[in-house]
Amino acid sequence: LDEISTKSAITIGLSANVNHKATKKVALNTIMNSIGNKFTLIDNGIKIGAGVTKVKVSANILQQASDVNLYGGYITKNGTNLASAVNVGFNTITNTSSWAFFHTGISPIIIDVVEGDIIYLCSYVNNTTSTVTLQAYSGRAVNLTVEEV
Numbered sequence: 001l002d003e004i005s006t007k008s009a010i011t012i013g014l015s016a017n018v019n020h021k022a023t024k025k026v027a028l029n030t031i032m033n034s035i036g037n038k039f040t041l042i043d044n045g046i047k048i049g050a051g052v053t054k055v056k057v058s059a060n061i062l063q064q065a066s067d068v069n070l071y072g073g074y075i076t077k078n079g080t081n082l083a084s085a086v087n088v089g090f091n092t093i094t095n096t097s098s099w100a101f102f103h104t105g106i107s108p109i110i111i112d113v114v115e116g117d118i119i120y121l122c123s124y125v126n127n128t129t130s131t132v133t134l135q136a137y138s139g140r141a142v143n144l145t146v147e148e149v
Helices: none
Strands: 009-013 018-020 030-035 039-042 045-048 054-065 069-077 085-093 100-112 118-125 132-134 143-148
Touching: 009 039, 009 045, 045 143, 054 069, 054 085, 054 118, 069 100, 085 100, 085 118, 118 132, 118 143
Parallel strands: none
Antiparallel strands: 009 030, 009 143, 018 132, 039 045, 045 118, 054 100, 054 132, 054 143, 069 085, 069 118
């Protein structure tokens, strides 16, 4: 009989709302769901385990702000600046009369990885004087998923 191997996958989320002014790594701190044992929540990211060479990454961010600005997020590998991004999603917000909620879905993409790589989600704010609130909804609105492929 051929051995059937299960691919690993993990989704980590933000457990409580967070305010910030500058682009920053999202402090994802709770495991929403997982299968297998090749991924670990570490340093608010997902650490790649032994034997994994390709993964599919995707994310969601729900932000709230009142300033005209460019907002959104990006997924990185082994860094937190935009130059480390493997996939991005942005929204231009033009409403300044009240708080606006906006969702950024970062579509799945397959990337190459090696053991020890760490995948992060970063929240983007173009103008560092604008305050944005990440609306966590207990991890359901701000999260990162990594799937072994």
